[in-house]
Amino acid sequence: MPNTEKLFIWKACNNILPTTQNLFRKRIVEEPNCPICLHHVESIENAIWKCESMRDVWGLCSMKLQKRSLQNQSFRELVINLMKEVNDEVLIEMAVVAWRLWKRMNELVFQKEFTNPLIILKQTRQKLQDLRLLQSNTSISTARQVGCVEPMNQWKAPPNGHYKINWDAIIDQKKCRMGIGTIIHNWEGQVMCTMRLNKPLFLDPNLAEAYAAPHVVLLRQEIG
Structure with a gap:
């Protein structure tokens, strides 16, 4: 009415x-x-x-x-x-x-x-x-x-014998901090390792994700 x-x-x-x-x-x-x-x-x-x-x-x-x-x-x-x-x-x-x-x-x-x-x-x-x-x-x-509305991308397991690393970064503009999250799955979808970081750094999301990349590489090297 x-x-x-x-x-x-x-x-x-x-x-x-x-x-x-x-x-x-x-x-x-x-x-x-x-x-x-x-x-x-x-x-x-x-x-x-x-x-x-x-x-x-x-x-x-x-x-x-x-x-x-x-x-x-x-x-x-x-x-x-x-x-x-x-x-x-x-x-x-x-x-x-x-x-x-x-x-x-x-x-x-x-x-x-x-x-x-x-x-x-x-x-x-x-x-x-x-x-x-x-x-x-x-x-x-x-x-x-x-x-x-585009359907959300579903996570897919890597090929047999391989691992998949996913990471993302978020920013808190009010507190001027950024957070990094990393997770590693095997080919069966099992979680092998996770990592979280919280840093008083970049306010730009792209820079935050770029900063996260080398930390992901180091994590991969540490777990072999």
Whole structure:
């Protein structure tokens, strides 16, 4: 669900939207009635769902939203039930439409403009289509990234009668130190010898590995 609609639904479920009912309780407005019908108190439920002007829009939505009735439910209870009963796409549609209806209410109050239900439906469908496209592109991008990951090189034993020496160096820039690790395997993969060194030296990884090379040679000579 988009962040804008998610935040709006959260505010609606917690009844902290500035409906005229809430504004009236705080003595900010003189009347708690709906700015559209002027007859019913503009509660959260009325502002988003119950008002006849809102029902005109919900009647154009998905079948599961068309037939939904609040009855004695709060908007919060409606959302909880929808989360249990419908799929994500219908839930997102509900959130997008609810946000558009609230936006339309504010446009009426502050700009004296009232958006036709068909325009809201068109805006909602476009938003849902954009979300599907975004999700599809994200899935493709993720699949490509996964497909481009190179598999890690697996260690292979040396030919019969031979030994393999592997070494690496790491650096700690904060402490200005480097560490060297060496391990020697035989042709059966058994560990024959290991060596570790810790020196207050190079901050460059390439120089650290170059410094490690002669120590590896000396180790090989010592074990024969």
